[in-house]
Amino acid sequence: MADLTLADLGRLFQALRYCVLVHDAVTKEIIWANPAACDVLGFTLDELKPLKAPDMSSNARQYAREIGVAWLQRAADHGTATIEWSYRSKASEDILTEAVAIRVDLASGPVVMVQFRDIAEEKATRMDLSRTEGRLQTFLRNLDEGIVVLDDDARVLFASESAGSLLRVDAxxxxxxxFTRFCDRESATRLREVLDTTPRGGAPRDGRYRLRATNGEERWLSVRCQYIDIEGDLRGCLLLFHDITDQVRAEEEHRRDAQHLNHLARFNAMGDMAMAIAHEVSQxxxxxxxFVAGVRGxxxxxxxxxxxxxxxxxxATAQIDRAAQIMASLRRYVVGLEQSEQLADLxxxxxxxxxxxxxxxxxxxxxxEWESAVEPLVVRCEKVLIGQVVMNLTFNAIDEMARWPAERRVVTIATRRDDAFGEIEVRDRGQGLAAFPHGRIFDGAFTSKRNGNGIGLALSRRIVTRHGGTVHAAENxxxxxVFALRLPLLDEVPPLRR
Incomplete structure (x- = not known):
């Protein structure tokens, strides 16, 4: 193809979609404009030539004539100058542009060629993005949850400020x-296994990891891990984590409390058994x-x-054998105290x-009076602990009835099914719940017994609650x-061990 002619260059210049104005380098008057500039500003070339800066610029102070002239002069002096300029169209619409002024030496003399483009939408988009970014940064800084993205070697590709705060380092x-260096050895090993096996596009995986604190303080993180790939720009395992140290400590305290509860309940059970056995053995x-005294006589x-x-x-031998049988029963009961949770019929x-x-x-x-359910009421429980609750409720009822005339001294123990629950109910004919102010029956603070400390009902409630059941009281x-404990029945019951 032959070289482009001057006419060809002219056609190419006319076809530009970029707006162009040509100013005299000395007077700053407009001497030419391409069609794109005329279309955007709404003026013809002849209408543009006599116009001055106030005629075609925004009235805002930053677009004053002296500022525009100084900008063109810088281009004339130094070859190029850039500015953000707001032109005003013939229809009086302000057009925000990015304008570049370039000195061009023509045969007839120097000119300043201004190229500009409408950036109003672009600037609005940038402002929106800036506001969004600012808000996101604020949210990320104030999140309780840390965010990091790790590569295949568990190295940090991105970390939020909240992640740094949680890890006690500068993000x-x-x-x-x-990232695994912040975990203890066991947690670091488990985290690497999770990172290695987290499927791309799969469901997130949750876990708990213990931090290796430099000051000896033990801390725990709850971590959700999921693989991400954001347009190939950020690819790796996204970890969302938050501090659950207080929760873990509370759980550990609950476990210790539960152990103490079991210990206390077992001692109470042994005490009740010992009192009963003492009475039984004495006879x-x-x-x-x-008998021995009679033989001696x-x-x-x-x-x-x-x-x-x-x-x-x-x-005499028969009576001694009876005492031995009673003591053997006590031994079996004490051994039973150490049994763990199992299937049992109420x-x-x-x-x-x-x-x-x-x-x-x-x-x-x-x-x-005994009222037993015809069907088995199979639950999962620690038999001795639930038995202790039954005895506590029943002994309370018996002690209450001992204060009343003989004709009223009746206690009823009943078992029944109540929908998906098995229930053991103890009914007496005493004064009812009037002895418990404001219904504070199970809080351990009140008792109707002169020598009681109220711990029996509070302890009973905690035992049953730990088994997923409830204890409630009502007027008879x-x-x-009426005091009753309810435990969830098992839907499918395997054969019970006898």
């Missing part, structure tokens, strides 16, 4: 750092002592009857407690109180 210095031991007299001696010794738990309850009732001349009809 700007995290780039390129090995056969006293009877055996009497016969030996000291005349005309010893061997048959009567054998009878006395046999009965009917059987009540049956296991029946002997001790009966002893307490006989001591106080209280009659017992026509008089007295």
């Amino acid at each position: 700007g210095r995290l780039a390129g750092d090995d 056969p031991i006293a009877a055996a002592h009497n 016969r030996l000291a007299g005349n005309g010893v009857d061997a048959a009567s001696l054998d009878w006395g010794l046999d009965n 009917n059987e738990i009540v049956a296991d407690c029946a002997h001790l309850i009966d002893v307490r009732a006989q001591q106080n001349a209280v009659a017992l 009809t026509p008089q007295g109180a």
Whole structure:
């Protein structure tokens, strides 16, 4: 193809979509404008030539004539000058532009060629982006959650300011750092495994990691890990994490509290058992002592009857065997205190407690009524702890009834199904709940017993709550109180161990 002619260059120049104005380098008057400039400003070339800066610029102070002239003069003196200028169209619309003035030496003399483009939308977009970025930065700075992006080697590609705050380091210095160095050895190993196995495009993975504190303080982070790829610009594992140290400590304290609760409940159970056993054992031991004393008396007299001696010794032996059986029962019960959670039938738990309850009732001349559910009520629980709750509720009812006339001394123990729950209910005919001010029954602060400390009901409630159940109290009809514990029944029940 032949070289471009002057006419060709003229056509190309006319076809420019970039706006061009040509000013005289000395007078600053407009001597030419391309069609694009005429279209944008709404003037013809002939209309543009006589115009001065005030005629075609915004009235704002930063676009005053002297400022525009000084800008063109800088281009004339130094070859080029750039400015943000607001032109005003023939329709009196302000047009914000980025304008570049360039000195061009023509054969007829120097001129200043101004090239400009409308940047109003672009500037508005930039301002919107700037505001959005500012808001995001503010949000990120004030987030309780830290944000980092890690590469395949667990090195930080991006870190928010909140991440730096949580890690106790300057966020700007995290780039390129090995994130796992902030974790203890076990947590670092688990985190690397998660990073290596987190699928691209898969669901996020959650975990807990312990921080390796330089000052000896132990801290914990809850971390959500997900692989991201933002237009190929930021690719890696996104970690969102927040400090859960207080939560972990609370959980540990709860575990210690639960252990203490179990310990206390077991000691209470052993105490109740010991009191009952002491009463039970005293009777056969006293009877055996009497039989032995009778045998000794016969030996000291005349005309010893061997048959009567054998009878006395046999009965003494029987009473001693009965005491041994009672002690063996106590041993089995104490061993049972160490059993962990298992499947149990609430009917059987009540049956296991029946002997001790009966002893307490006989001591106080209280009659017992038993109402058992026909079907098994299978729950998952620590049998001895729930048994302790049953005895606590029942002993309270018996002690309450001991204060009333003999004809009212009745306590009812019932088991039943209530929808998805198994329920054990203890009913008495005493004064009801009037002894508990403002309904504060289970808080451990009040008791109707002279020598009581109120811890029984509070402890019982905590035991049942830990098993996912509830304990509640209500007035009995026509008089007295009803205490009931409810535990969730199992939907599918495997065979119980006997």
